[in-house]
Amino acid sequence: xxxxxxxxxxxxxxxxxxxxxxxxxxxxxxxxxxxxxxxxxxxxxxxxxxxxxxxxxxxxxxxxxxxxxxxxxxxxxxxxxxxxxxxxxxxxxxxxxxxxxxxxxxxxxxxxxxxxxxxxxxxxxxxxxxxxxxxxxxxxxxxxxxxxxxxxxxxxxxxxxxxxxxxxxxxxxxxxxxxxxxxxxxxxxxxxxxxxxxxxxxxxxxxxxxxxxxxxxxxxxxxxxxxxxxxxxxxxxxxxxxxxxxxxxxxxxxxxxxxxxxxxxxxxxxxxxxxxxx
Numbered sequence: 050x051x052x053x054x055x056x057x058x059x060x061x062x063x064x065x066x067x068x069x070x071x072x073x074x075x076x077x078x079x080x081x082x083x084x085x086x087x088x089x090x091x092x093x094x095x096x097x098x099x100x101x102x103x104x105x106x107x108x109x110x111x112x113x114x115x116x117x118x119x120x121x122x123x124x125x126x127x128x129x130x131x132x133x134x135x136x137x138x139x140x141x142x143x144x145x146x147x148x149x150x151x152x153x154x155x156x157x158x159x160x161x162x163x164x165x166x167x168x169x170x171x172x173x174x175x176x177x178x179x180x181x182x183x184x185x186x187x188x189x190x191x192x193x194x195x196x197x198x199x200x201x202x203x204x205x206x207x208x209x210x211x212x213x214x215x216x217x218x219x220x221x222x223x224x225x226x227x228x229x230x231x232x233x234x235x236x237x238x239x240x241x242x243x244x245x246x247x248x249x250x251x252x253x254x255x256x257x258x259x260x261x262x263x264x265x266x267x268x269x270x271x272x273x274x275x276x277x278x279x280x281x282x283x284x285x286x287x288x289x290x291x292x293x294x295x296x297x298x299x300x301x302x303x304x305x306x307x308x309x310x311x312x313x314x315x316x317x318x319x320x321x322x323x324x325x326x327x
Contacts, residue, residue: 075112094204099225102252105230112139113241114188127238127308136235137184138176143167143231144191145216147224151198154209154221154306162214169214195228198236210270215327217266230256234306243300253298254280260305260326261286269324275301292316 091100114137122134131139146162146169153160162298163169174189205221233248234256245253257275261284264271272291275284277298294301296313304310 059305089200092094092202092204092207094207095156095199095202096222096225098181099222099229100199102249103225103229103232104196106229106236106247106252107196108237109247110232110236111188111192113236113239113243113295114185116241117239122184123180125240127240131238132177133239134179134181134184135173135177137188138179138282139173140231140235141184141191142172142176143229144188144195147228148191148195148198150211150221150224151195151202153211154203154206155198157209161212166214199225224327226255226259230259237308245303246297248299248302250298253302256302257284257298260302263327264324267324271321271323273321275300292321294320 066183091097093129096145116135122132122137124129124133126133126136128136149160149162152158163172176184179187202221208220210218211224212218213223214280229252233252234255237244237248248256270287272287272289274286274289274291274293276293276295277283278295281299283293292315293314294304294310294315298305304313304320305323307323313320315321
């Protein structure tokens with residue numbers, strides 16, 4: 050798999066949900082069934098908005114996975130060089146990695162997401178070779194373990210600092226957003242007929258902000274004006290001298306995250322080159 054594809058894998062308003070026949074509404078219903086009644090509540094200091102988005106996104110991903118038959122798992126995802134099976138393995142092992150960060154915050158014992166980039170790559174390769182039933186179980190069990198770890202984390206621990214796979218020191222509360230972007234974006238990457246237009250509008254806005262914040266942290270200089278046709282204001286990056294790129298927020302976010310510039314209007318034959326997202 051290419052380096053660019055691997056980078057894209059480490060992947061964080063109102064209006065009606067359109068497209069794919071109400072996929073988001075179905076995910077909400079599935080989430081309610083999965084959660085059941087009488088479960089423990091998250092601690093008062095937990096990032097409730099991000100946790101809700103992560104759990105809804107997990108249900109959304111799970112629904113797309115369920116709709117793929119076993120033979121289709123061997124087919125290509127939307128990420129160049131990645132099969133659907135490799136993508137599912139990545140999402141499953143990402144949940145385990147984030148669970149290790151939650152344990153670090155709770156116990157104070159350093160437990161990094163991955164021992165090394167090489168170990169992470171071997172893990173994904175091994176997971177992609179699992180029989181379909183075992184691969185589906187990997188996703189299901191790992192997301193349950195992560196959710197339990199979040200539920201059990203006391204308020205005092207949510208501000209504890211941990212280190213991400215990219216080397217950033219962040220409060221463990223950041224794991225909720227890290228998981229949010231993983232499950233939602235990779236649900237689209239499963240290439241099962243849903244797109245960024247099925248993502249909640251508030252999530253699209255947060256993803257756009259996440260991309261821009263990452264560029265700022267790395268000192269990337271981007272000169273472009275984003276003009277979302279379904280938002281009130283354009284977003285000017287740089288000194289305002291860059292070209293305008295016009296389109297729906299969902300299409301702009303797809304482009305910002307490195308997944309193509311379809312349905313966008315821009316000067317010239319191709320849109321401006323962008324830095325990587327993560």
